[in-house]
Amino acid sequence: MAATDIPSVSAASVATRSQTKLRLGALTALVIGSMVGSGVFSLPQNMAAGAGPLAILIGWGITAIGMLALVFVYQSLATRKPDLDAGPYAYAKAGFGPFIGFNSAWGYWISAWVGNVSYAVIVFSALSYFFPAFGDGNTWQAVLGASILLWAIHFLIMAGVRQAAIVNTIVTIAKIAPIVLFIGIVAVAFKIDVFSADFSGLGNASLGSVMSQVKSTMLVTLWVFIGIEGASVFSARAERRNDIATATVLGFFTCLALYALVSLLSLGIINQPQLSGLKNPSMAGVLEAVVGPWGAIVINLALVVSVIGAFLSWTLLAAEVPHVAGRDGTMPRFFAHESERGVPSISLLVTNLLVQAFLIITLFAQSTYQALFSIASVAILVPYIFSGAYAAKLAITGESYGTGESRNGALLMGLLATVYGVWLVYAAGLSYLFMCAILYAPGIAFHIWARRENGKRLFHPVEAVLAVALVAVGLYAAYAMWTGAVSAL
Numbered sequence: 001m002a003a004t005d006i007p008s009v010s011a012a013s014v015a016t017r018s019q020t021k022l023r024l025g026a027l028t029a030l031v032i033g034s035m036v037g038s039g040v041f042s043l044p045q046n047m048a049a050g051a052g053p054l055a056i057l058i059g060w061g062i063t064a065i066g067m068l069a070l071v072f073v074y075q076s077l078a079t080r081k082p083d084l085d086a087g088p089y090a091y092a093k094a095g096f097g098p099f100i101g102f103n104s105a106w107g108y109w110i111s112a113w114v115g116n117v118s119y120a121v122i123v124f125s126a127l128s129y130f131f132p133a134f135g136d137g138n139t140w141q142a143v144l145g146a147s148i149l150l151w152a153i154h155f156l157i158m159a160g161v162r163q164a165a166i167v168n169t170i171v172t173i174a175k176i177a178p179i180v181l182f183i184g185i186v187a188v189a190f191k192i193d194v195f196s197a198d199f200s201g202l203g204n205a206s207l208g209s210v211m212s213q214v215k216s217t218m219l220v221t222l223w224v225f226i227g228i229e230g231a232s233v234f235s236a237r238a239e240r241r242n243d244i245a246t247a248t249v250l251g252f253f254t255c256l257a258l259y260a261l262v263s264l265l266s267l268g269i270i271n272q273p274q275l276s277g278l279k280n281p282s283m284a285g286v287l288e289a290v291v292g293p294w295g296a297i298v299i300n301l302a303l304v305v306s307v308i309g310a311f312l313s314w315t316l317l318a319a320e321v322p323h324v325a326g327r328d329g330t331m332p333r334f335f336a337h338e339s340e341r342g343v344p345s346i347s348l349l350v351t352n353l354l355v356q357a358f359l360i361i362t363l364f365a366q367s368t369y370q371a372l373f374s375i376a377s378v379a380i381l382v383p384y385i386f387s388g389a390y391a392a393k394l395a396i397t398g399e400s401y402g403t404g405e406s407r408n409g410a411l412l413m414g415l416l417a418t419v420y421g422v423w424l425v426y427a428a429g430l431s432y433l434f435m436c437a438i439l440y441a442p443g444i445a446f447h448i449w450a451r452r453e454n455g456k457r458l459f460h461p462v463e464a465v466l467a468v469a470l471v472a473v474g475l476y477a478a479y480a481m482w483t484g485a486v487s488a489l
């Protein structure tokens with residue numbers, strides 16, 4: 001199979017499919033470009049909302065270990081199981097059976113399209129700097145604008161538009177340059193006494209213990225790294241195959257540095273209580289405090305360019321997931337349908353109808369950008385956790401390893417990634433878990449549909465127990481949200 005025919009499911013693969021072979025620098029830029037979307041622009045407020053400087057530092061430390069482990073998991077799985085190229089869910093399926101596999105595909109899909117809802121909200125929140133009626137991106141004017149943007153992207157894709165490499169490069173520069181500029185200016189204006197006035201955050205009673213502060217950062221730091229799981233597919237584009245591992249790790253550390261600096265340096269400009277009240281994208285407010293309005297203008301425009309680019313590639317990706325899963329029998333076959341131009345049109349339509357429905361819910365529930373991306377972050381944990389567990393499983397059983405080949409490193413990485421994922425489920429808190437249960441539970445019907453279509457046994461006993469439990473939690477969660485006992489939106 002030619003490299004370009006690989007039906008990989010990742011932002012990376014759908015974003016770029018040209019023929020030129022890339023060197024290390026360009027590969028690293030691709031990796032960074034596939035990660036940076038909306039998250040970074042709101043880091044100052046998002047991180048300060050529930051944590052002081054110390055907890056933020058610890059939060060980045062935990063994330064660095066967990067995400068790096070996940071990066072190594074995907075690298076080792078890509079070499080151990082080169083035939084499983086359909087993306088994260090294929091690993092979960094190979095390791096833990098069809099029902100876990102289905103839920104990993106379903107969860108990855110939910111994460112992708114709910115993330116797109118958050119993209120639509122934050123674009124219009126940024127535009128409200130110029131047109132105040134857009135408010136926090138959830139006014140009727142904003143939802144109307146977001147819907148127009150959504151369907152504009154839809155029809156572009158239907159017309160066969162994919163992201164050209166050149167557009168990709170321009171978008172990457174347009175989004176990274178302002179972030180670097182921000183860091184440079186804010187570093188000069190940084191005041192150590194502002195930063196260290198309440199280093200532990202314990203001076204602000206509403207933040208709670210350092211531990212609970214750390215917990216509050218976990219979904220934010222996860223969100224900004226989502227997309228890294230796709231980096232291994234760039235290997236098809238690498239001039240030298242070895243470069244891809246280096247590029248992924250380089251891209252990872254570059255982003256980590258950018259992200260940590262944006263969130264930490266901001267605390268030396270504006271103190272935590274005030275930072276936590278800033279409007280998002282909060283990088284704009286921080287830069288404005290240093291240089292005046294042009295700072296906010298630059299950041300808001302950079303966000304719009306960055307997020308529209310990411311919106312396009314994540315729409316392609318979101319449609320690709322059920323499409324590929326429909327072809328291999330994980331999801332119902334209708335998702336596999338392709339238009340004459342080779343666009344997965346049914347899958348795209350269903351995906352964008354869901355985004356549209358959620359935009360309307362956003363309007364009525366007055367949902368915030370942060371609530372929406374938090375749901376998207378929790379939803380992706382199922383495929384992440386089972387990918388980590390699969391790498392660990394291979395290392396334990398020795399499957400796909402040569403005799404005498406060392407398995408300790410892979411085992412450690414697999415376990416670390418799994419523990420990181422499970423810790424995130426805990427750190428996420430009940431309301432986001434409930435929201436995800438509500439979104440995961442209906443998937444069972446689609447699983448049954450796909451199994452029937454292929455004449456396969458519906459559930460193995462353990463799977464049946466899991467399915468019943470999921471339905472029970474989903475129903476209970478829906479009830480709790482209905483009565484208002486819990487709310488995630």
Ligand SMILES: NC(=[NH2+])NCCC[C@H](N)C(=O)O
Nearest residue numbers: 037038039112115116224314
């Ligand atoms: N639409 C999505 N599901 N996007 C997920 C990627 C999020 C990306 N890391 C960001 O900061 O924006």
